Amino acid sequence: MGEETETATLDPRNLRVSDEEREHVVTILQKAIGRGLLDLDEFTQRTDIALAARTRGELNGVLVDIPGMVNRDLGAPPPSASSDRRLVLTAKYSSLVRNGQWLVPSEVVVNNKFGSTKLDFSEAQVSSPTVRIELDCKWGSVEVIIPEHASVDLNEITELKYGSLEDKTASDGRAGTPRFVFTGRVHGGSLVIKHPRRGLFS
Numbered sequence: 001m002g003e004e005t006e007t008a009t010l011d012p013r014n015l016r017v018s019d020e021e022r023e024h025v026v027t028i029l030q031k032a033i034g035r036g037l038l039d040l041d042e043f044t045q046r047t048d049i050a051l052a053a054r055t056r057g058e059l060n061g062v063l064v065d066i067p068g069m070v071n072r073d074l075g076a077p078p079p080s081a082s083s084d085r086r087l088v089l090t091a092k093y094s095s096l097v098r099n100g101q102w103l104v105p106s107e108v109v110v111n112n113k114f115g116s117t118k119l120d121f122s123e124a125q126v127s128s129p130t131v132r133i134e135l136d137c138k139w140g141s142v143e144v145i146i147p148e149h150a151s152v153d154l155n156e157i158t159e160l161k162y163g164s165l166e167d168k169t170a171s172d173g174r175a176g177t178p179r180f181v182f183t184g185r186v187h188g189g190s191l192v193i194k195h196p197r198r199g200l201f202s
Contacts, residue, residue: 013057025050025059032066045097049090061088065103065125085127091115101125109134110142110184120145122196126178135184135191142186144193151176152193159185168194 033043046062053059086107096112099120106128122145151171
C-alpha cells in the first residue's frame with residue numbers, strides 16, 4: 001500500500017526521460033531557432049542541457065521561456081502549474097547564459113561544473129517579487145546582472161570556497177523589487193553581481 005501511495009503522489013517532473021524524448025525536445029529547439037526565438041549560441045547551450053537531462057523537469061527547463069514551445073508530450077503542466085515556478089539550468093564544461101527577455105519563475109536552480117555562468121535579469125520578465133536563486137557552481141565564475149530598481153540578499157550563500165563574492169550594486173540588505181535571494185555554494189570561482197552598463201562611457 002505504501003508503494004501505491006508513493007507512485008500516486010510522484011511529481012511528473014521527476015519522471016525519467018528516454019533518448020527519444022530528449023531528441024524530440026532538440027527538434028522543438030530547432031523549430032525555435034527557425035522562428036528567431038533563439039540564437040545559435042542559445043540553441044547549442046540548450047541542446048547540451050536537453051541531451052544531458054535525466055528528468056522531465058530538467059528537460060522542459062530548456063523550453064520554459066519559449067512562447068508556444070512547451071513540450072506537452074512530456075506531460076508538462078499548464079503555465080499556472082508548479083513547474084513554471086522553478087527553472088533548472090544545468091551545464092558542464094560549458095558556458096551557461098540567460099539574457100534578453102527570458103521568463104524568470106520564482107525559483108531558479110543553477111548547476112554548472114567547470115564552466116562560466118551569466119544570468120542577465122535586466123530585460124527579463126520576472127514573475128514574482130522575490131526570486132530564489134540556488135547556486136551549485138564549481139570551478140567557474142558566476143556573473144549576475146540585475147535592474148537598477150532590484151536588490152539582492154546574499155545571506156543564504158552557504159559556501160564560498162577558493163573564490164570571491166562582489167556585490168557591485170551595493171543593494172544587499174536594501175529595499176528593491178524584484179529581490180533576488182541567493183542560496184547554495186560557489187566553489188573555485190567568483191560571484192559578481194552588478195547593474196547593466198548604461199552606455200559606452202559608464
